[in-house]
Amino acid sequence: MFSKPKKFLGIDLGSTSIKLVELYKKGKIPILSTYGYVERPMEENLQLDEKTEETTPKIADLLKKLYKATGATAYEAVSALPNFSVFNSTIVMPVMKEKELRQAINWEAKKIIPLPIEDVVLDWKIIETFKADDTQKHRILLTVAAKNLVKKYMDVFKQADLGISALETEAFALARSLTGKDPSPIMIVDASAMTTDIVVVEKGIPVLNxxxxxxxxxxxxxxxxxxxxxxxxxxxxxxxxxxxxxxxxxxxxxxxxxxxxxxxxxxxxxxxxxxxxxxxxxxxxxxxxxxxxxxxxxxxxxxxxxIIGDPWARIAYPAELKPALEEVAPRFAVTIGLALRGLE
Known part of the structure; x- marks a missing residue:
């Protein structure tokens, strides 16, 4: 018997719509399993960063209905925090042992993060290592999100009977779906419903946001x-x-x-x-x-x-879907990038 391929789910809880993409892999090629989106009422304009008790269950209900309508089967999803709700900064540190580097980064982060360190989730990534003034140095990207916002996302998925395998920023998802393995510095301008995000991507990593x-x-x-x-x-x-x-x-x-x-x-x-x-x-x-x-x-x-980005460019799908997918392509860049994370 042939085993069914493992499927990977990307879900974007946008400010005016919720979007879902499910992919699986055949060899090295990502293949579209299903996709869909549901509009969120403009008069509600529910935001997860708002302090309202009603927001989470309403978004969870919409997500549950979308998941059922698309026929998706993967249970755990990758989702994204909106760029405007996340703090990013790049710092330069001398090369040192990982334990020492981690302590030094936490110390440095306390100086620049606008929230108490105990109230945030801190992630960091080495962008490059270079030599300056006869010393080896790291350029490091810091990404910081408020713990209470992360909890709200977790609660939405829990109430929708889904799991979260990873929660990243929209910037990483955009970089993954729109720049691929292009090593050159590229700027992404993501003009969505409520905001416009400007992301500079370097070797697949968003270094300015x-x-x-x-x-x-x-x-x-x-x-x-x-x-x-x-x-x-x-x-x-x-x-x-x-x-x-x-x-x-x-x-x-x-x-x-x-x-x-x-x-x-x-x-x-x-x-x-x-x-x-x-x-x-x-x-x-x-x-x-x-x-x-x-x-x-x-x-x-x-x-x-x-150029207008095509997030479907590296995805295989039935030819008859091409007109429909091209029409929604710019809106699905984040969602596709999230689903692609599982295939990496």
Whole structure:
């Protein structure tokens, strides 16, 4: 008898939707088992970082229904904390024994983490080892999340009758699905519903991570207000027109995303000043990546090559699913990256 392949589940508890991807591996090729998503009501806009007792059971109920609808069979999932809720920093430390290094990192972390060390989960990863001033040194990425937020995620999965095999940051998932094994420095601009995340990835590791409170919903609300139309119609205008032409909508979007452009330029300059290396290209993801002409507009204003990322590029799937998968691709970058973690 042939044994069934082990399946790996990625679940993204987004601010306006919950997304699920299940993969398995055949040889070295990841294969799509199932996928799906469920919208979360805009009027509720439930956030796990909010201090409400109602949030967890409502999200758990939606997740349970989605899991059942997709026919997924894997029990334990990899999920992600949103970038805006996680503190990241890079530090440089001299090379030393692992036990000493761990103690030194905890000591250094206390100086820069905005919360008491006993209230956080601290993770660290060596990005590179280099020689400076005749001394071998590590460049280390620190990732810090509040324990109470981690507990809320664990509670959602428990109430949905699912387990969590790993909880990481969205930045790592994006790097995994959009950059693969490309060793060159790449910037990912993930324009989601509520925020835009700017992540610089180096050899598959997110070394710089910034978040700004401007997303697709921000743009839709501004268009609705300016044109005097409801949210649904404004959203359709945004998707149909985007940055095309010289009408009111492109000009309004241009004004609204100026803080995002400023943050991108700041991040480019910050990275290049810190490591003396240049970003080679920008990869767009998130629901706003498909706005007409947005990629061309961004390429022009930042003077860098900009492409729309395809997180399905390294996944095998039935040909008849291609149109549907391409339509949702930018929205599924985090979820696919989470599922891929299990296959590593």
């Amino acid at each position: 910034r978040s700004i409170d401007v997303g697709g919903v921000t743009l839709t609300r501004a268009i609705a207000s300016a044109l005097g139309v409801d949210f649904k119609r404004a959203d359709q205008f945004k998707r149909d027109v985007g940055m095309s032409g010289g009408t009111t909508i492109p000009k309004l979007i241009e004004t609204m995303i100026k803080p995002v452009i400023d943050e991108i330029n700041y991040s480019l300059n910050l990275y290049q000043s810190q490591v003396k290396r240049s970003i080679e290209k920008v990869v767009l993801s998130g629901g706003s990546a498909y706005l007409p002409n947005f990629d061309k507009y961004l390429e022009k204003v930042i003077n860098l090559k900009v």
